[in-house]
Amino acid sequence: MPTINNILFPTDFSENAKQALPYALEIAYQTGATIHLLHSIEEPYDFAPLAQEVKKSVSHKVDLLLQEILEDIQQQKKYAKLNIKTQIQSGRALYTILEEAQNVNSDLIIMGTRGRSGFEKIFLGNTTAEIIEHATIPVLAIPKESSTPNFERILFTTNYKDNDLKALQYVANFARLFESKITVFHAAMESDLQNEILFRGFRELISESIDYDKIEFEQAPSSDFVDTMNQKVKADTPSLVVMVRYEKPFSFFGKKHSKEMSYSVSRPLLVVPSNQDFYARDKQTGKKESKKEQPVKE
Amino acid sequence: MAFPLKHILFPTDFSKNAEHALFFAAEIANRNGAALTLYHASQDTMDFAPSFEHSKDETIHGANKHFDQLVKKLQQRKKYRDIEVSTMLQSGQPITSLLNHIKEERPDLVVMGTKGATSNRNAVFGSVTTNLIQKSEVPVLAIPHGSGLDKFKNILFTTDYKEGDIAALEQTIGFAEFFNSNVDVLHVADKKDLENDIKFRGFRDLITNRVSYENLNFHLIYENDFFPGIADYLLDNPTSLLVMVRYKKTFWEKLAERDHSKEMAFYSNVPLLMLVGKEQVERPLITKDAREEQNANY
Numbered sequence: 315m316p317t318i319n320n321i322l323f324p325t326d327f328s329e330n331a332k333q334a335l336p337y338a339l340e341i342a343y344q345t346g347a348t349i350h351l352l353h354s355i356e357e358p359y360d361f362a363p364l365a366q367e368v369k370k371s372v373s374h375k376v377d378l379l380l381q382e383i384l385e386d387i388q389q390q391k392k393y394a395k396l397n398i399k400t401q402i403q404s405g406r407a408l409y410t411i412l413e414e415a416q417n418v419n420s421d422l423i424i425m426g427t428r429g430r431s432g433f434e435k436i437f438l439g440n441t442t443a444e445i446i447e448h449a450t451i452p453v454l455a456i457p458k459e460s461s462t463p464n465f466e467r468i469l470f471t472t473n474y475k476d477n478d479l480k481a482l483q484y485v486a487n488f489a490r491l492f493e494s495k496i497t498v499f500h501a502a503m504e505s506d507l508q509n510e511i512l513f514r515g516f517r518e519l520i521s522e523s524i525d526y527d528k529i530e531f532e533q534a535p536s537s538d539f540v541d542t543m544n545q546k547v548k549a550d551t552p553s554l555v556v557m558v559r560y561e562k563p564f565s566f567f568g569k570k571h572s573k574e575m576s577y578s579v580s581r582p583l584l585v586v587p588s589n590q591d592f593y594a595r596d597k598q599t600g601k602k603e604s605k606k607e608q609p610v611k612e
Numbered sequence: 613m614a615f616p617l618k619h620i621l622f623p624t625d626f627s628k629n630a631e632h633a634l635f636f637a638a639e640i641a642n643r644n645g646a647a648l649t650l651y652h653a654s655q656d657t658m659d660f661a662p663s664f665e666h667s668k669d670e671t672i673h674g675a676n677k678h679f680d681q682l683v684k685k686l687q688q689r690k691k692y693r694d695i696e697v698s699t700m701l702q703s704g705q706p707i708t709s710l711l712n713h714i715k716e717e718r719p720d721l722v723v724m725g726t727k728g729a730t731s732n733r734n735a736v737f738g739s740v741t742t743n744l745i746q747k748s749e750v751p752v753l754a755i756p757h758g759s760g761l762d763k764f765k766n767i768l769f770t771t772d773y774k775e776g777d778i779a780a781l782e783q784t785i786g787f788a789e790f791f792n793s794n795v796d797v798l799h800v801a802d803k804k805d806l807e808n809d810i811k812f813r814g815f816r817d818l819i820t821n822r823v824s825y826e827n828l829n830f831h832l833i834y835e836n837d838f839f840p841g842i843a844d845y846l847l848d849n850p851t852s853l854l855v856m857v858r859y860k861k862t863f864w865e866k867l868a869e870r871d872h873s874k875e876m877a878f879y880s881n882v883p884l885l886m887l888v889g890k891e892q893v894e895r896p897l898i899t900k901d902a903r904e905e906q907n908a909n910y
Binding site for chain 2: 508
């Protein structure tokens with residue numbers, strides 16, 4: 315099971331990014347992970363006569379802004395000892411972020427998100443939503459309205475699909491750091507025996523394979539996943555919503571769903587991958603399992 | 613099928629096959645304290661035949677003689693002497709008469725003998741049994757000629773997790789209690805994945821929360837196709853009674869479409885109890901964790 319060693323924090327120096335930073339700091343503080351601050355310089359003027367000049371001055375400015383962030387962090391006693399690196403990349407944010415995530419062997423991307431706004435969505439795009447759609451590692455999206463980081467109550471949405479157990483193990487490892495309560499939630503399209511035995515069976519499997527006692531199970535009838543989730547989030551106001559991002563297009567929570575959710579859910583949203591490769595990571599690199607990780611019963 | 617059974621119907625054509633099944637019927641009747649009706653339908657007598665009266669008398673006389681022999685055979689065994697036995701002779705086409713009789717009298721169980729393994733796959737069960745298995749409104753127990761009476765030591769209940777399977781399994785356990793049988797619940801899944809794993813767990817959880825029976829075990833095997841899967845299972849696990857639940861498309865119709873003599877041979881040597889599955893009903897959705905019910909599992 316992967317542990318959090320490297321957090322990639324892309325920033326565009328916006329208010330959103332600023333609000334998301336405390337989440338990165340708090341998680342890094344609890345896990346001992348390194349934070350990689352990244353700014354991507356998008357260059358629409360490569361062909362302009364003064365491209366080199368412009369680039370230089372932009373780089374310089376970005377450098378200063380990154381230094382400012384570092385200084386701000388230094389001033390917070392709690393976080394002063396965190397290991398923080400900075401990186402500037404040029405190119406379209408989507409690609410540079412994904413590339414940098416690989417370069418620094420990142421286990422988690424944390425970024426601010428604008429939330430649903432017609433204008434921004436159409437004209438500026440939403441890098442976070444795109445990252446969620448394309449990343450193969452967990453992405454934590456922090457919306458504008460978020461308060462100080464807390465992970466007291468985690469809402470984990472499941473469709474009882476293949477790697478949901480692994481995803482939940484990952485989330486449980488995260489929850490242990492903050493002693494969070496996890497609610498495993500299923501938006502049920504059907505109310506029949508199949509649904510009931512899936513619910514019961516998943517509950518049994520989880521209680522046998524994840525040694526964490528603050529997990530509860532819930533279902534709600536649903537005809538539309540995003541609607542149901544929005545209602546649930548409104549009613550429960552969880553500190554963190556977790557979704558598994560499935561690869562297969564026929565799947566109930568497709569990429570579209572996680573992307574859509576990133577626009578509409580006004581709570582921090584953690585999108586975890588369903589790909590086996592991610593969960594097999596530690597075995598591949600031969601890294602030692604963190605002490606914080608509980609043994610998994612099979 | 614409510615236990616103890618009150619009334620068992622034993623249709624017979626006075627053949628050896630039928631006689632073999634009589635002791636199964638008697639054993640069940642004895643343990644349940646049920647009444648046993650020996651039933652024969654004959655269309656030998658043609659109303660329009662010239663010597664109709666004479667022929668009719670002959671048929672009645674012949675049938676009564678057969679009935680007497682069967683009753684005598686039962687009474688030779690001390691333990692069967694107390695069974696309340698009655699006989700019934702009906703004139704008419706055997707299948708139609710029998711189905712009508714079942715409809716009117718609604719016995720708790722029909723027990724009948726069958727040919728057992730033959731080289732002709734369509735003749736494993738005779739036409740009467742085949743019809744009965746497909747159409748009877750009450751449970752039918754078909755006893756192949758080659759099967760030994762081991763007092764239903766190992767009962768195999770196959771399930772597809774259909775709604776009606778719950779009631780059918782409860783009936784099977786009710787039956788098993790009279791013989792102190794082991795009940796093995798088997799599901800054949802097409803592939804190994806999380807969904808099949810948790811469905812298996814969920815069904816087991818649901819059943820063990822509803823009924824407590826000591827000798828109840830659950831098995832999951834992976835096989836693309838139901839029939840080879842179950843044939844393999846029967847090969848490795850001596851089974852004295854195979855229980856299936858009939859829904860709209862019956863097991864028998866599906867089986868009849870196939871040509872696997874190996875499989876057929878197994879089925880045809882194992883007594884088969886065909887229960888009538890109730891159609892899908894709406895289940896209330898479990899919305900919250902029912903903790904009190906789950907204490908045992910946590």
